[in-house]
Amino acid sequence: MEFKELILSKAHQLGFDLAGICCPEYSPTDHSKLLNWLEAGYQGEMAFMERNPRLRSDLRLFMENVQSVISVGINYFKEPDYQKDKPYVSIYARGKPYQDVVKNKLQELLDYIKRLTPEAEGKIAVDTSPTLDKLWAEKAGLGWRGKNTLVINKKIGSFIFLGELFLNIKIEPDVAESDHCADCRKCLDICPTGALEEPHLLNSTKCISYMTIEANNPPADQKLIDNHIFGCDLCQIICPYNKNASTTTIPEFQPGDIYSMEIDKWINLTENDFQSRYMGTILGKYGFSRCTNNVKMAMNNLAID
Ligand code: B12
Ligand code: SF4
Numbered sequence: 660m661e662f663k664e665l666i667l668s669k670a671h672q673l674g675f676d677l678a679g680i681c682c683p684e685y686s687p688t689d690h691s692k693l694l695n696w697l698e699a700g701y702q703g704e705m706a707f708m709e710r711n712p713r714l715r716s717d718l719r720l721f722m723e724n725v726q727s728v729i730s731v732g733i734n735y736f737k738e739p740d741y742q743k744d745k746p747y748v749s750i751y752a753r754g755k756p757y758q759d760v761v762k763n764k765l766q767e768l769l770d771y772i773k774r775l776t777p778e779a780e781g782k783i784a785v786d787t788s789p790t791l792d793k794l795w796a797e798k799a800g801l802g803w804r805g806k807n808t809l810v811i812n813k814k815i816g817s818f819i820f821l822g823e824l825f826l827n828i829k830i831e832p833d834v835a836e837s838d839h840c841a842d843c844r845k846c847l848d849i850c851p852t853g854a855l856e857e858p859h860l861l862n863s864t865k866c867i868s869y870m871t872i873e874a875n876n877p878p879a880d881q882k883l884i885d886n887h888i889f890g891c892d893l894c895q896i897i898c899p900y901n902k903n904a905s906t907t908t909i910p911e912f913q914p915g916d917i918y919s920m921e922i923d924k925w926i927n928l929t930e931n932d933f934q935s936r937y938m939g940t941i942l943g944k945y946g947f948s949r950c951t952n953n954v955k956m957a958m959n960n961l962a963i964d
């Protein structure tokens with residue numbers, strides 16, 4: 660097998676469903692899209708998005724001698740069992756922090772590459788790193804940017820986490836995927852808060868995911884979060900490309916007892932119960948007080964006192 664094939668097949672062996680390669684070129688057009696987004700204030704209180712935007716778009720500032728990007732995607736899909744009259748926790752938050760899972764696998768991939776090519780050096784990025792995960796995934800052919808702004812793969816859908824391994828060695832790039840949204844607008848139509856201002860443009864300050872996870876204060880109108888306790892999946896659940904998604908096989912993404920919890924269990928949730936149930940999950944990482952604040956708002960909205 661050729662070097663590139665060996666790497667991509669190792670990535671699949673490690674549990675990544677998708678892996679592709681692209682060049683780390685700086686694009687002034689993509690950078691100005693990020694600047695316009697920030698200028699419009701769509702980041703809300705996410706100060707980390709405002710810090711050094713050039714670093715986010717220009718990989719040479721993140722890794723001086725970067726020559727190639729390996730972008731990876733891992734399926735975290737689980738049947739969302741969304742019900743309008745029940746409290747809802749988005750499926751991404753039900754498992755262990757994906758950042759650690761993806762980072763560990765990318766570290767194994769880097770170790771493997773170093774065994775093949777001892778001069779190889781690499782840097783790993785997943786979510787919290789100052790990089791544009793979706794941009795590299797698009798360029799490496801993992802999927803296209805849906806109108807809901809997420810990266811969608813035609814076969815496995817959009818319930819995928821993304822990460823990158825930046826390398827100081829050149830590898831032949833893959834071809835970017837074309838857009839398959841066509842004239843569909845289902846995600847824009849279902850978004851209950853109008854957060855998708857236009858196709859491909861998300862205003863975080865209106866997004867339930869932001870309101871329940873990132874914002875420092877509850878939204879002025881608490882009704883906006885409806886029945887959502889943590890995150891929002893509506894613009895993914897409706898997407899036709901997620902209709903045939905298969906349940907993840909990654910052990911760390913198997914959910915705990917989040918969904919089987921009855922409404923009264925949410926209402927009576929104690930800190931001890933929260934710790935023992937959710938310790939080690941993404942929901943647990945964000946803490947009891949954020950969770951209970953969201954629970955209170957959702958219960959009010961569901962008219963349950
Ligand atoms: C900030 C952030 C958020 C914010 C803002 C989301 C957003 N769309 O930007 C909030 C808190 C709302 C959020 C929510 C969620 N997030 Co988030 N988030 C991020 C983070 C940290 C940065 C994203 C970013 O750079 N935004 C800045 C803006 C400028 O980027 P953008 O929307 O992609 O904007 C571009 C487009 O608008 C594009 N553009 C403009 N016009 C046009 C026109 C066309 C035709 C095209 C193609 C493009 C285009 O240009 C812009 C600049 O490149 C990334 C991790 C990372 N480091 O990248 C995860 C990430 C995007 N999130 C992720 C996830 C899973 C979620 C949630 C599903 C969680 C949940 N269940 O609640 C939701 C989904 C909401 C949604 N519909 O996007 C995953 C997405 C995986 C995927 N398949 O794409 C990521 C990649 C984390 C990861 N490593 O896996 N998130
Ligand atoms: S995550 Fe929810 S609120 Fe945010 S854009 Fe999608 S449907 Fe709208």
Ligand code: SF4
Binds near residue numbers: 839894
């Ligand atoms: S719902 Fe339709 S428009 Fe939205 S991302 Fe999916 S295919 Fe594209």
